[in-house]
Amino acid sequence: MCGIVGLFLKDKSLEPKLGEMLSQMLEVMTDRGPDSAGFAVYGASEPGRVKLTLRAPEGYDFAALKETLGGDAQLTERETHAVLSVPEASVDGVKAKIAAIAPEVTVVGAGASMELYKEVGLPRDVAGRFKLAQMSGSHGIGHTRMATESAVTTNGAHPFSTGDDQCLVHNGSLSNHRGVRRELERQGVTVKTDNDSEVAAGYLTWRMREGRSLGEALEDSLDDLDGFYTFVVGTETGFGVLRDPIACKPAVMAETDEYVAFGSEYRALAGLPGIENARVWEPEPAKVYFWDRAAA
Template sequence: MCGIVGLFLKDKSLEPQLGELLSGMLGTMCGRGPDSAGFAVYGEGEKGETKLTLRAAEGYDFKALAAKLGDGIDVVARATHAVLTVPAGREAEIRAQLAEVAPDVTVVGAGARMELYKEVGMPTDVAVRFDLAKMSGTHGVAHTRMATESAVTTNGAHPFSTGLDQCLVHNGSLSNHRTVRRNLEKAGVKVQTENDSEVAAGYLTWRMKEGRTLGEALEDSLNDLDGFYTFVVGTESGFGVLRDPIACKPAVMAETDQYVAFGSEYRALAGLPGIENAKIFEPEPAKVYFWDRAAA
């Protein structure tokens, strides 16, 4: 089952509303996945800095943790998550420190602009818990999960991120993810959970490390990933969509001069501004769709 939504803004004037719009889209997908939810938002970033999104137990003192890591570390806590902003040149050092002084804290995402949040619970509650409606940015993706093949845990919730400013949400199932996982391990790409969706995210990271663009990596996945799936992917500057060659999972898109939007069902798009004038279409099977701010 599961539900996916994504929103890529072309119109800068809508950026303060990104979180509010994405929250509304996410809320309509509760029926497709009430077990857990998550989202990634691409907001402002500063040159020379990296955002590390951390997750820990309820009530964890993230400010005290930041103090242990030394000067020049900014922290913003949101419920069970926090975003540490660190000098980009110290990222590896900070990760090593975290592993030593806070082994119970997980890094769920990293990048110049991406912040990533996910938890168990109704999608509407998860959105409120992390104040999604108050976030601004250029684009974002979100996911509601119905756990049919693994336990209902935060680790199993989407999005999954295995590369800087890169994340993936997935509706479907991969039949060869064990084989792909072994190949990723040999290539040095870490996959931390048992979820096949993280394997898909890791696959894209692996191909891009080999010099492929995201679009090319998505094309490669049509040959290397077996199963039925819809992927919605976010990068620092872009937003991509891919359905498998059979395309049995539902998907609908809307495009206007102001935005591109994706939903597992049309009702996720119905509340967007100007939707009555949008080009509404179903993405074709085995076709890569990608929009990039850098090319705008």
């Protein structure tokens, strides 16, 4: 049992409050997942630059790593994580250098606008450590985890990202993830953990690399991913939701002129502004829901 939240803002005047609203939604889902939590926020981007979200052991000296890397890098530290902004042309070189000189550092996400944070602990504490309530942006997704099939670790926490500005949170279990993992390896998509949710994220990355849109990739997953699941996915400009054909995992959505919101339970949405006037519904099984700022 896990909790999922997502918020996509249609009204740009609400962007400074994105983190505050998402933080409240995440905390409400604590009893669905008290062992770890994580979130991704899509905020401001800078042309020609890429944000690398790094994770390292407690007390790691990110500033020293930045100095060792050299070049035109900008660093923002947040507890066990840091966002390293680098020129787009140098991304591959920076990643390779980090892997070579700092194997204890993990690149958990990359993209023009995405920042991704996750840790072991109560959702309220995780959100507080990384100052989620102070973050702004256009959309974000979050997850609270109750580990039932694996250890409680940061590696097992969501979201998972296997592509630039793309990440996924998942409630459920995939029965054929080992076979899908082998296919992803053949296709050159790296899955670093044992979590089946990262396999789902990798699957979407693979399909999108083939030229499929996120909506099309989600539709493909209905044929190729077996199990019971709810996916909430973020891209640089969009936000998508998909439930499996049985839809045994709880889910509710709400839409107003200002936002679209998702929660595993309605109480995650109850504190949102204007929720009393929202259209509230349960997403249908095997139906892709997708909102994209680029298409607006």
